[in-house]
Amino acid sequence: MIEFESVRKEYANGTVAVQELSLSVQPGTITVLVGPSGCGKTTLLRMVNRMIDPSSGVVRVDGADVRDSDPAQLRRGIGYVIQQAGLFPHRTVLDNVATVPLLFGWSKTKARSRASELLELVGLPADLGQRYPVQLSGGQQQRVGVARALAADPPVLLMDEPFSAVDPIVREGLQDELLRLQDELDKTVLFVTHDIDEAVKLGEKVAVLRQGGHLAQYAAPDDLLAE
Ligand code: ADP
Numbered sequence: 224m225i226e227f228e229s230v231r232k233e234y235a236n237g238t239v240a241v242q243e244l245s246l247s248v249q250p251g252t253i254t255v256l257v258g259p260s261g262c263g264k265t266t267l268l269r270m271v272n273r274m275i276d277p278s279s280g281v282v283r284v285d286g287a288d289v290r291d292s293d294p295a296q297l298r299r300g301i302g303y304v305i306q307q308a309g310l311f312p313h314r315t316v317l318d319n320v321a322t323v324p325l326l327f328g329w330s331k332t333k334a335r336s337r338a339s340e341l342l343e344l345v346g347l348p349a350d351l352g353q354r355y356p357v358q359l360s361g362g363q364q365q366r367v368g369v370a371r372a373l374a375a376d377p378p379v380l381l382m383d384e385p386f387s388a389v390d391p392i393v394r395e396g397l398q399d400e401l402l403r404l405q406d407e408l409d410k411t412v413l414f415v416t417h418d419i420d421e422a423v424k425l426g427e428k429v430a431v432l433r434q435g436g437h438l439a440q441y442a443a444p445d446d447l448l449a450e
């Protein structure tokens with residue numbers, strides 16, 4: 224579903240963010256990229272939806288080299304969730320989520336009803352839809368971010384430290400919710416975190432990265448070697 228083959232990324236200033244890395248992500252699983260800040264996690268994630276292209280090597284989604292696909296088309300099939308949900312501040316919560324189906328040409332009524340379903344799916348009460356993002360807690364905003372990423376029903380979900388900015392108790396709730404959603408929706412999720420406990424809890428497979436963009440281990444949580 225997602226494959227990195229001998230992928231290397233060197234930024235224009237000479238920083239090598241990822242070294243010759245190969246990794247195959249199994250469809251329908253949560254795969255976690257874990258490692259310290261600066262080890263290349265975000266860079267890898269952004270190569271999947273072509274926010275960044277590799278300097279060499281190939282990234283494939285569903286067997287196709289992402290460089291052969293039109294970025295807009297590619298991104299329709301890839302939801303993206305970031306740390307600070309990145310919601311549109313001047314739109315209601317409901318319209319934040321409805322924006323995506325609207326972009327795809329759905330009618331306003333249909334888009335909003337889909338958005339309501341999605342808010343329910345991520346565990347938000349319906350009346351929150353009429354509020355503005357600033358009126359929500361951090362944890363609620365992240366749920367909206369997840370709902371928006373799911374709006375196009377993409378087979379792939381990229382999640383970049385989505386729960387890192389919320390307090391530990393709320394974070395646990397969000398993690399449980401993601402596991403429940405995954406059970407229900409069967410997405411291919413690539414999840415980035417610097418928190419090994421989160422990685423072990425969420426990942427069916429965990430890729431441990433080291434400074435300089437090296438892949439140190441790639442295994443099921445139970446098979447990870449202590450470092
Ligand atoms: P992580 O997500 O693991 O924190 P990143 O992928 O964000 O790591 O960054 C990997 C390395 O690449 C870091 O050293 C970072 O400073 C560097 N880097 C990231 N983006 C750029 C950029 N646009 N230009 C130059 N260096 C960058």
Ligand code: ADP
Nearest residue numbers: 234236238260261264265266269275306383384
């Ligand atoms: P995060 O760690 O939350 O992903 P960063 O502060 O690493 O955020 O990066 C924020 C933005 O700055 C990203 O777009 C990243 O690509 C860019 N960036 C990070 N490190 C560098 C760098 N050394 N030089 C230039 N751009 C960078």
